[in-house]
Amino acid sequence: MAEEATREAILGAAMAHVPFDGWSEMTLKAAAADSGQPLALARALFPRGGLDLALTYHRAGDRAMIRALADQDLGALRFRERVALAVRLRLEAADSEAVRRGSALFALPQNSAAGAKAIWGTADAIWTALGDTSDDINWYSKRATLSAVYGATVLFWLGDESSDHHATWDFLDRRIEGVMQFEKAKAAFAKNPLGKALLNGPLKVLERIHAPKIADDLPGRCQD
Structure with a gap:
């Protein structure tokens, strides 16, 4: 069984x-046994135990969202509606109890950085799937803003008992509307005399900020 297939089998189990046991070492041991995999192999694939299991589950959710979004007709939607749809698809593909347990795990101080990185990865996956081509500071601000929206929406979703999570989708729409108002304010600031003076003066250093690049010649990367 290939490594990725083995990882998926253990995660599925x-x-x-x-x-019952959360994202824990106990769960990893049980999953290894249920999937018929040696515990040593499971620990090699998930060296941090439950934390790596949770992160693998989270990344699988991102991939499922990307596939679901690719099947949607986005042409008639406004951009804010596309973002909202992406977040909704991401949550609809998730198991609420698995997410609840993951949220508790990532809330621990030693795991908070990994949790924040996972949410950032979701925001990046959404922007990339929607065709974002920004290469400057906007690359970071878009993902930071969406990370905050997504994180807040997840917490609301976990406590939402409304029919078909209507309250969550309304909450999401309000958060995105707030982001749009912020973006409008940024654009207006850049156009007024004071904004232009600052952007061409003290804030000109921001032009040096660019999106991260991944070298194509790293070991293990496919060459075209």
Whole structure:
């Protein structure tokens, strides 16, 4: 069994144990046994135990969202509606108890950085799937803003008992509307005399900020 298939098999087996034991070493041991994989191999694939299991589950959700978004007809939607749809698809593909357990895990001080990175990865996946081509500071600001929106929406979603999560989608729309108002304010600032003076003066250093680049010649990367 290939490494990725083995990882997926262990993760799949873990899902039955997460509601009871959380994303934990106990869950990893049970998942290894249920999937017929040696515990040593499971620990090699998930060296940080439950934390790596949770992160693998999170990344799988991002990939599912990207696939679901690719099947949507986005042409008739405004951009804010596309962002809202992406977030909604991401949550609809998730298991609420698995996410609840993951949120508790990532809330621990030693795991907070990994949790923040996972949310940033989701925001990046959404912007990339929607065709974002920004290469300057906007690359960072878009992902930071969407990370905040997504994180807040997840917490609301976990406590939402409304029919078909209507309250969550309304909450999401309000958060995105707030972001749009902020973007409008930024554009207006850049056009007024004071904004122009600052952007051409003290804030001109921001022009040196660019999106991160991944070298194509790193070991393990495919060459075209």
